[in-house]
Amino acid sequence: MGFLTWIIKKIGKTIGRNTSSLFYALLYREIFKEIYEITDNVEKSIEIMRYVGGEASLESLKRQTAILKFLPGEPDRVLKYFEVIWTIVFGMPLGDYEMEETKIEGAPYPEIRLKIKQCPVCGGYGSDKEDTVRFDKMKKDIDGMACGFIGMIEKVINYLLALKNNDFRMKIKEEKCFAKGDDILQFKCDIVSLEDLRLEIPSVEISEDTELQIAAYDLMLEEGPQKESILDKIRQKIDLDRIEEFIDGPLDSVKSRLSNLIRDKMHMEPEEFFDYFTNYERDLFKIAGYLGVHLLNEYGGLVEKFLSNNTFAKVAGYIFKQIQETYKIFIPLDVIDDYHQLFVEFLRNLAPEEMVEQFELLTAIEAADLIFEGAQGALEDLGINFEELKENIWEELKRQPPPEDEIGLAAEEIKGKGHTLIQIFQEVLMLINSILSLPVRMILAREHESIKTVIESTTSGGDVLESIKTHADKIFEYLEEMRA
Amino acid sequence: MNYSRADLVQATSASNQMRNAVYHLIRFMRREKVEDIRERLRRMGKNIALTFSRYWLPNVPLTKETLKSIVKDIYQTIFKSKIVPEVDFDKKILRITDSKCCLCKYNYPDIDIAGCEVIEGLLPTYVDILNKQFPQRTTISLRPSSVVKSKAVGDTHCLQRFEIIVK
Numbered sequence: 001m002g003f004l005t006w007i008i009k010k011i012g013k014t015i016g017r018n019t020s021s022l023f024y025a026l027l028y029r030e031i032f033k034e035i036y037e038i039t040d041n042v043e044k045s046i047e048i049m050r051y052v053g054g055e056a057s058l059e060s061l062k063r064q065t066a067i068l069k070f071l072p073g074e075p076d077r078v079l080k081y082f083e084v085i086w087t088i089v090f091g092m093p094l095g096d097y098e099m100e101e102t103k104i105e106g107a108p109y110p111e112i113r114l115k116i117k118q119c120p121v122c123g124g125y126g127s128d129k130e131d132t133v134r135f136d137k138m139k140k141d142i143d144g145m146a147c148g149f150i151g152m153i154e155k156v157i158n159y160l161l162a163l164k165n166n167d168f169r170m171k172i173k174e175e176k177c178f179a180k181g182d183d184i185l186q187f188k189c190d191i192v193s194l195e196d197l198r199l200e201i202p203s204v205e206i207s208e209d210t211e212l213q214i215a216a217y218d219l220m221l222e223e224g225p226q227k228e229s230i231l232d233k234i235r236q237k238i239d240l241d242r243i244e245e246f247i248d249g250p251l252d253s254v255k256s257r258l259s260n261l262i263r264d265k266m267h268m269e270p271e272e273f274f275d276y277f278t279n280y281e282r283d284l285f286k287i288a289g290y291l292g293v294h295l296l297n298e299y300g301g302l303v304e305k306f307l308s309n310n311t312f313a314k315v316a317g318y319i320f321k322q323i324q325e326t327y328k329i330f331i332p333l334d335v336i337d338d339y340h341q342l343f344v345e346f347l348r349n350l351a352p353e354e355m356v357e358q359f360e361l362l363t364a365i366e367a368a369d370l371i372f373e374g375a376q377g378a379l380e381d382l383g384i385n386f387e388e389l390k391e392n393i394w395e396e397l398k399r400q401p402p403p404e405d406e407i408g409l410a411a412e413e414i415k416g417k418g419h420t421l422i423q424i425f426q427e428v429l430m431l432i433n434s435i436l437s438l439p440v441r442m443i444l445a446r447e448h449e450s451i452k453t454v455i456e457s458t459t460s461g462g463d464v465l466e467s468i469k470t471h472a473d474k475i476f477e478y479l480e481e482m483r484a
Numbered sequence: 485m486n487y488s489r490a491d492l493v494q495a496t497s498a499s500n501q502m503r504n505a506v507y508h509l510i511r512f513m514r515r516e517k518v519e520d521i522r523e524r525l526r527r528m529g530k531n532i533a534l535t536f537s538r539y540w541l542p543n544v545p546l547t548k549e550t551l552k553s554i555v556k557d558i559y560q561t562i563f564k565s566k567i568v569p570e571v572d573f574d575k576k577i578l579r580i581t582d583s584k585c586c587l588c589k590y591n592y593p594d595i596d597i598a599g600c601e602v603i604e605g606l607l608p609t610y611v612d613i614l615n616k617q618f619p620q621r622t623t624i625s626l627r628p629s630s631v632v633k634s635k636a637v638g639d640t641h642c643l644q645r646f647e648i649i650v651k
Contacts, residue, residue, distance in 0.1 A: 016498035019586045022489055023562045024497040026535055027602070030528035031502075031509050038516050048512060056504035091498025120497065123487030128535045152501050178486050 016091055021120055024090075028121050028148060029131065036133055046147045053151030057089065061159045068156075073164025075191040076109055078157055089152045092120050109168065109191035113175070119185040121149055122178035135179035144177025146185055153187075167194050255350055274351035281358040285367050289374025297382060307383030317384040324372045328365065332445045340364035493539045496564060499586045506599040507592055507636070522601050526628055529605025536562060537613040545618035546611060548573065548650075555580065558610055563603075571648070578626060578646040585642035588635040598634030600642050607646060623651045 031052065036045040061068065072078050078085075079099065086094040096117040101110040122145050125131055135145050143150060154172045161169055168191050176186035259270045266273055277284050297303040307313040344359050359367075380386060487495075506525075513521045540561060542554050552569045555578070559567045568581040587599030608626040615623050626646040633643035 016500050017503070017584065017586055017589065018496040018564050019499040019502075020493055020536075020562050020564065021487075021495035021497040022492035022536055022539060023532065023586075024499060024502055025489075025492055026532040027502050027506070027528070030531055030602075031505055033531075034509060034524055034528065035512065038513065038518060052505050052508045052512060053501070055508045056501045059504045060500050088498070089501055091500075092495060118486050120487055120492065120495075123492050124489030127489065128538060130531045130535045148505065 018091060021092055021123075025121050025123060025125075029125070029133075032145070032148065033133055042133075042138055043142055046143050049148040050143065050151035050154075053148030054155040055151075057152035057155040058159060061156060065163065068160050069163060071160055073161060073166050075157070075161060075166065075168050075170055076112070078160060079112060079114075079189065082114060085153060085156050089149070089156060090120060094118075107191075108193075112189040112191075114187040114189065115176075116185040116187070119146060119178050121146055122185065125179045135177060136181045138180060140180070143174040144182075145179035146174050146177060150174055150187065168192065169194060169197055255346060259350065270350050271352055274347070274355055278352055278355045279358075281355060281362065282366075282370055285362075285370035286374030286377070289371035289376075290378045291374075292371075293375045293378035293382070297378075304382045307379070313384045314389065317379070317386055317389050320376065320379060320384070321386075321389065324369075324376075327368065327372075330440045333364065335445060336368055337364040340367050343367075489535070489539050493536075493561075500589075503587050503589060503599060506587055506602065507595055510595060510597055510599075521597055525597065525599070525601035526605030529602040529607075530609045532602070533606045533609035533613065537610055541614060541617060545620055546614050546624055547620060547622070548624060551578070551624060551648075554611075554614070555607070558607065562606075573648065573650070576648040576650070577629070578648050579632075580644045580646070581641055582644070583641040585635060588642050590635065591638045592636055595636055598631040598636045598642065600631050600634060600636075600644055603644055604628040604631060604646070607644075625649045625651070 032045065032049050035048050035052070036042070039045050039048065071081055071084070082097075082099070083094045086092075094116065098115040100113040100115065102113070103110045125135070125145060138144065150172050154170060157170045157172075171190045171192055173188045173190075174186070175188045176182035176184050178185060262268065262270045262273045293303065307316060340362075344356060347356050347359060376386060510521055510525075513524065518524065542557050544550050544554060546554055552571055555569045556567060559565045559580070559582070563582075563586045565582055565584055565586055570579040570581070571577075572579075582600070585600050585603075587602055605628060608628055611624070611626045615625060625648075627649055629645040629647045631642065632645050633639035633641060635642060
């Protein structure tokens with residue numbers, strides 16, 4: 001369970017009014033018994049209990065719309081949050097459960113079955129003489145005792161789908177029930193389009209008996225708001241599912257996006273795509289550097305425009321060469337190595353194993369040098385002629401002709417004076433470079449370590465999240481104690 | 485393995501949906517032209533007490549001195565609610581003020597019967613069972629009287645009244 005899911009469950013449980021779970025179960029039983037006594041018909045009672053549960057849930061949902069909007073709005077993704085929905089509806093842990101998906105040919109969504117090991121409404125049912133309704137004598141193909149509960153859950157999911165303007169709704173059926181003698185509680189979830197649901201209605205004969213059925217359809221067909229606020233649009237982009245994905249595994253999230261991109265655009269599996277580059281691992285780094293510069297230029301062709309001026313191109317060329325030569329002084333090797341490791345981890349399970357091994361064999365410095373080599377190629381394309389450049393900018397300055405006002409002085413004297421001045425200037429700059437390299441390395445290393453520590457502890461189930469969970473758990477416990 | 489009723493006594497559940505469900509049941513009963521809705525709600529409470537008491541019962545005999553604390557204990561264990569009980573043995577009235585009643589929270593303009601009528605049925609039954617468990621020379625029992633105030637009908641808190649019978 002993700003951290004955000006956990007926190008939402010805790011908040012949901014703490015905010016709501018709580019009673020003993022046995023009182024909840026017995027009140028549920030009594031409501032069903034009253035309905036059954038009035039209708040004297042099991043099937044109709046189940047239908048009404050479902051409706052009552054759905055209406056009860058809808059009432060709360062309308063009060064808590066803002067929180068719900070953070071849940072994902074696609075039927076299959078919303079079921080990933082079944083545990084949260086269960087907790088919101090029931091306020092008790094779901095416990096062990098299994099989700100089984102069956103693909104249906106031609107259908108956009110699979111058929112989903114939820115197998116729940118513990119049911120609070122059926123818990124202990126049949127052991128007391130007040131348990132008068134015999135669910136075990138009911139037909140197998142109709143819902144069981146959890147019918148009202150299903151009404152609640154179905155309503156939460158469909159309200160959410162309507163809220164997110166989704167064109168699908170979920171129909172849940174209770175296939176197995178403890179009170180009917182089964183050993184689990186099993187829900188079958190069918191994802192149906194609004195269009196199909198609308199077609200089902202005319203087939204229902206409208207009579208007094210089917211009044212509730214029609215009302216239930218009305219609730220299911222309820223449409224979401226036509227106007228969306230900016231906040232709604234943001235929530236569509238960053239729903240709980242996506243935030244959770246990012247917190248739990250930022251690398252996995254990027255990996256999955258890249259995989260989807262390769263599948264969509266290249267029409268091939270990521271491994272197949274990366275396989276084209278097997279044995280060309282070094283070139284991949286060069287390509288990364290090359291594409292990096294070209295991508296930078298994509299923003300209005302600014303790099304190319306800047307380099308179209310010969311002087312600017314030369315200055316940029318010298319700066320690039322300077323960086324290429326001095327990055328090792330300024331950036332600690334550990335930092336470079338960490339990024340190299342991150343890259344290798346990123347490729348794991350995405351690229352062929354052989355390729356990942358090759359990348360691991362390359363040293364971090366080698367990889368960085370290859371990236372620079374690729375970037376140099378791109379800069380050449382954009383206007384820098386590296387062949388024209390001297391060893392360093394000082395050599396370039398030495399080549400400049402003497403100023404006009406100095407013409408007349410002895411050529412040798414000017415040459416000697418200029419050369420010495422440049423050499424002094426160059427040495428002073430190199431000295432500043434060396435002096436600055438130490439604090440810069442310290443700052444970079446410190447910042448890198450700080451970020452690394454935070455990321456490691458939040459993404460790999462590290463101590464920070466665990467500690468937050470432990471303390472938050474205690475706060476929620478105390479809050480519950482205070483409220484009790 | 486599924487829960488047993490004993491497991492469920494100490495566990496807590498969010499009561500929001502079930503509270504709402506009680507009012508939808510009342511609406512359903514009205515639609516079906518049921519006339520004794522109040523009595524039915526009290527009967528529900530009675531049945532709940534009969535079952536619940538098999539899994540939990542205060543471990544103290546009911547006397548004039550213990551009535552208040554036992555009532556508090558019952559509300560705390562079953563409804564997780566802190567109440568203020570007022571006992572008047574002269575007028576033979578027990579008044580319970582519950583500002584966080586688990587069955588009433590919102591005002592429903594279409595409703596004139598409070599959900600806590602269920603409690604009017606539950607508490608006297610619980611007291612009767614306790615008396616059977618710990619027989620006393622002087623027996624104190626309760627009889628449902630009325631829900632004087634309820635959040636469901638627009639009041640700021642719930643006030644349940646019971647008649648005290650001393651034998």
